[in-house]
Amino acid sequence: MAPLQCCLFISHHRCDGPEREKGNIVDANIVLLPGDGIGPEIVAQAERVLQVVAEQHGHEFHLSSHPIGGCAIDEFGDPLPESTLKACRESDAVLLGAVGGPKWDDPHAKTRPEAGLLKIRKELGLFANLRPINPNPALLDSSPLKRHIIEGTDILFVRELTGGIYFGDSGVQEKDGEKTAFNTMVYSQSEVKRVVRVAAAAALKRRGKLTSVDKANVLEVSRLWRHTAEQVVKTEFPTLEYEVVLVDAMAMHLISRPRDFDVVVTGNMFGDILTDEASMLPGSLGLLPSASVGESGPGLFEPIHGSAPDIAGKGIANPLATILATAMLLRHSLHLETEAAAIAAAVTRVLDAGHRTADIARSGETSVGTVAMGDLVLVELAS
Ligand code: NAD
Numbered sequence: 001m002a003p004l005q006c007c008l009f010i011s012h013h014r015c016d017g018p019e020r021e022k023g024n025i026v027d028a029n030i031v032l033l034p035g036d037g038i039g040p041e042i043v044a045q046a047e048r049v050l051q052v053v054a055e056q057h058g059h060e061f062h063l064s065s066h067p068i069g070g071c072a073i074d075e076f077g078d079p080l081p082e083s084t085l086k087a088c089r090e091s092d093a094v095l096l097g098a099v100g101g102p103k104w105d106d107p108h109a110k111t112r113p114e115a116g117l118l119k120i121r122k123e124l125g126l127f128a129n130l131r132p133i134n135p136n137p138a139l140l141d142s143s144p145l146k147r148h149i150i151e152g153t154d155i156l157f158v159r160e161l162t163g164g165i166y167f168g169d170s171g172v173q174e175k176d177g178e179k180t181a182f183n184t185m186v187y188s189q190s191e192v193k194r195v196v197r198v199a200a201a202a203a204l205k206r207r208g209k210l211t212s213v214d215k216a217n218v219l220e221v222s223r224l225w226r227h228t229a230e231q232v233v234k235t236e237f238p239t240l241e242y243e244v245v246l247v248d249a250m251a252m253h254l255i256s257r258p259r260d261f262d263v264v265v266t267g268n269m270f271g272d273i274l275t276d277e278a279s280m281l282p283g284s285l286g287l288l289p290s291a292s293v294g295e296s297g298p299g300l301f302e303p304i305h306g307s308a309p310d311i312a313g314k315g316i317a318n319p320l321a322t323i324l325a326t327a328m329l330l331r332h333s334l335h336l337e338t339e340a341a342a343i344a345a346a347v348t349r350v351l352d353a354g355h356r357t358a359d360i361a362r363s364g365e366t367s368v369g370t371v372a373m374g375d376l377v378l379v380e381l382a383s
Contacts, residue, residue: 050063056381094301299332
């Protein structure tokens with residue numbers, strides 16, 4: 001591999017200025033939040049990928065690393081220190097590893113690592129969570145579903161992230177010794193419109209099909225969702241193929257005919273459940289990235305898996321989900337489609353060639369470690 005001579009600056013303090021484009025050269029501030037457990041190991045590989053992309057295309061990526069989660073509690077007593085939040089706010093994009101671990105699991109603790117995650121999503125106004133589900137052809141036999149069902153599946157889930165039942169009024173009431181608990185599902189038209197616009201715009205760039213999932217046969221809030229979504233699509237995205245599906249039917253369709261869907265948009269709780277169901281289709285957590293985006297400001301990109309404390313420090317974590325999250329970062333926050341596609345293609349070639357980390361190796365197959373898998377992706381990127 002050629003030595004790195006990219007315009008890349010790595011510091012522990014952010015560099016100035018928003019993303020600027022000079023011709024096709026992008027100058028961007030990217031914040032890295034390695035976090036806990038395997039987070040630092042996998043983000044280190046993604047960082048190398050960013051270095052090579054910058055070198056190959058002449059971009060200037062200013063990378064700065066900041067604490068979040070358990071390590072930030074240890075250092076600052078706060079899972080999202082003000083300095084980290086400030087760096088994220090002023091950045092063009094944020095790449096997160098994972099947070100959490102047994103060290104910070106005490107239920108009586110004043111704060112927990114996950115509080116840092118919830119806060120950063122809220123503070124950056126990240127209302128849409130994008131999760132692509134496209135099982136890699138080389139790994140189809142790792143899926144719990146039959147090959148002929150999942151082959152060709154390529155879904156982009158867009159889940160509303162900051163509204164709905166998880167954020168509505170809730171409480172517990174007691175009358176005559178009987179307790180009653182409630183949570184309220186609430187959506188405003190503007191909350192629905194903005195997430196449907198994100199999903200519809202993504203569908204236009206893909207196969208042009210949008211599926212909205214609700215429970216309009218039962219829930220008033222879903223009837224408003226359905227009506228509002230239809231209006232947005234009809235008036236602003238008339239060329240899209242559009243359908244609505246009830247959430248219970250969608251749970252079945254996902255495992256019986258996943259190939260039929262392109263972009264799927266849904267509310268917070270339905271999306272929470274359906275995306276976890278869908279994440280089983282590819283057969284491994286170590287391969288799935290996700291992006292959380294808002295109307296403006298930086299997006300947050302991360303693997304969907306957690307900090308895997310059981311394998312932290314062993315050098316065997318699969319870095320591919322984080323590397324693919326880097327591709328999403330380049331695509332969605334920096335609009336570098338060619339570079340994003342090159343990373344995804346490099347990962348596919350590595351898998352096609354039979355290279356596996358332990359989590360995706362079948363019994364009897366040899367496996368490579370985290371750094372070796374990073375090396376393999378870099379070699380493919382350079383080829
Ligand atoms: P997990 O995703 O961390 O691990 C589940 C299993 O998958 C483990 O056996 C782990 O070794 C394996 N695994 C996960 N990622 C892998 C990778 N890249 N390569 C190889 N194997 C991998 O889920 P968990 O064990 O339930 O949670 C562990 C910690 O992570 C908890 O503290 C939890 O709160 C936290 N968590 C954080 C996030 C996040 O930061 N976004 C998400 C989920 C869980």
